[in-house]
Amino acid sequence: MDSLGIVFAVLGVAVAAFLPGWGSAVGVGLAGQSASAAVSEEPTLFSKVLILQLLPGTQGIYGLLIAFLAMSSIGLIGSGGAYISLAKGIAYFGACLPIGVVGLISAISQARVSISSINLVAKRPDQFGKAMLFPAMVETYAILSLLVSLLAIIGVNSLQI
């Protein structure tokens, strides 16, 4: 029973990697369609719409970051293989949840904003600064959850349970 600790911890790793990765894949895909449409009209917009397309992609990276951090904390990569108690395993799982769930949802909503921003830039290329700002507003929440997951994992590492 007590060996379930590592199972929960790995579940946490999976959640951190696959939920935001899923969201970003959907998001970058959606934004990419709009981006190609904009470039087909005006090829010089390429670099601008590329940045807008990539914005919903960061959640996947944040998720990867937490997943790697968790894996290296529980000894799946690098040195280690230390024993993880059930309580600690569940704590790692919990620590991975914020970036997992918020990463998924924020990537998709950010993609919607990115699409609108791409349309904005297609009509008014001079408004790129503002267009970039709208998706960045959504990203705030992904960053906040990344922060919580990050601090939580670092915190759990030093827990004596």
Next chain:
Amino acid sequence: MAKLNMMRFQLCAMQKDRKRILEYLQVKEAAEAKSVEPAEAFGKIDVKAEHDAFLSNAEDIMKALAVLDQEAPREKPFLSFLQGRKAVPYSEIERIAEGAGKLLTSAQEALELKREMDAHKNEIQLFEAQLLLLDAWLKLPEPETFSGTKKTTAFIGSISGEHAPEGIRELLAAHFDGAESDRIHIDVVFSRPEQTNFYLIALRRDESAVEEALRKIGFSRPAAGDDDIPSARKEKLRKKIEDLNALIESNRKKLVAMAHLADDFEHLQDYYSMRAEKYAVLNQLALSKHAFVLEGYVLERDAQALKDELESHYAASFEAVPAFDDEEAPVCLENNSFTQALEGVLESYSMPGPGEFDPLPAMSAFYYLMFGIMFSDAGYGLIMAGVCGVCLWKFKNMDENWKKNLRMFFWCGVSTVFWGVVFSSYFGDVVNVVSNTFFGHEVGIPPLWFIPMNEPMRMLIFCLAIGLAQLTFGYVLKGARAIKAGLPLDAAWDAALPILLIYPLIIVLMGSDMFYGLASFKLDLSPSASQLLLAVSAACMIFIVLTAGRQSKSWFKRILKGAYGLYNILAGWLSDTLSYSRLLALGLATGVIASIMNQLGAMGGRNVFGVILFVVVFLAGQAINFGINVLGAYVHSNRLEYVEFFGKFYDGGGRKFAPFGVHTKYIKIEEAAKNG
């Protein structure tokens, strides 16, 4: 170092000097024209048609250039887009102007040649499609339209499915009532699973019976065909394609022979855009029979020189007055290169509106600082600063916007190196990983201050402190703006009160046990000191409730609005400050991903294969991480400036000074180059 003083000018001069004066102003690039309302005896001319014609000529030339570059590519040096425009004397413009008509004809010729080539290519495609269809009939010894002889009748066509002659005969036999199937001859010319092509010869007297049977098994005649046998037709099509290819080749040769015109085309395109720009100004003049009036804006520092020059050379009057209270006056900012590099970032938001000061000096220090903390890797910073620095040094003539952007990233890179050293991040932990994996004992570079990964709370508090500093600075600027506008009370209520409200609270917080839990240190406050601080803060809150709604007449409304204002200020301090936690998150993201890449690379162990694996993973991984994080640091530095910082004091809404000048792509006039 700030917003430059703008003046409104009115220039009155003689019609006979008009061309030369406008050309002089264009080369000087010092005055922005605005439309003049014509007074009595003055009228306007409409040169929109000419203006559009110049633009469309410029576009033709641009297309012709693209054609030439496609057919006869010119050697372009590496990073040629950074080289900037070539400076030429004004006489070059005159030389191009003389030959403009001939050059334009050549350009149109080039476009026509290209159009023909495209048409030929389309035709070839059509013929190739026909050839493909024809392959299925090549073995047919007669034309597809052959219907038979006097005694026999021929059916040429296809049915679906793959069949041998015997199979077709059997299919047909099912539909004959007599011995017709013995009196027909079938030859298959093409047979594939999807379709069989064949010809069938029958006696004239069986014609209707055979036709009926064929109809029943789904026989259809070929769509194309003429009186030639297919193999002859194939030869003809081949010949046509050959001829077309020869035509295309000959057009290509003609285009290659025109390649030497490419440079002249570039100059001509610029000449036409210059003319178009001049005609746009012509539209805004007021003209009488002998005189014309031009109005617009000019920088104060250029006004006198312009006046002297114009009035001494021409019968002209040039009057300029300060444009302080002109709402429509454009804005021109000037700062040292460190600060001015951020103009693009500011412009993406908005140029300062009337009555606002230049926010660039205020935002620049924080911008570089925050970018550095988010990117925070000495290796990455060195690459960024190095690449930008070398480009700036090698291409001194580059376009102004490029120069600004590269300067911005140069300083961002410098800041990144600084913070990388402070937090000990060199491509993540490459020094530790390499020394440990390949040399057997771990060596690390100690941080100048601390390693954020090991002490994240300390880093978080540091980031929030930076946020608090920038936000406070924002309130101070808001107060300064109010004082400048002659409203010192507004400065007290809207800027001083929020600052006085929050700092006592922060000091009390820093004395609490909760703060000790986070930061492992706390201020030693006596209870009476805490109470005094809380009282100051409470007094500020009361004042804010009383003053934040002061626009409303009724006291009831005023208090309600005041309470809402207080809520906004408190919520603003909290959420805006917390927003700076992204400095920590993105900073750690850079370092952690870089370290993960190193760790992955080191998995091969201490052998030749391990070294190769490490080099490959290191290069690819660090490149990806560099790209992702430079994007993140740029976007979020902008966001913190735009939302958190500008939200406190800056509205924008100004328009950038756009003087009438030479806005070209390839060349610039030497004289203008000297001026600016």
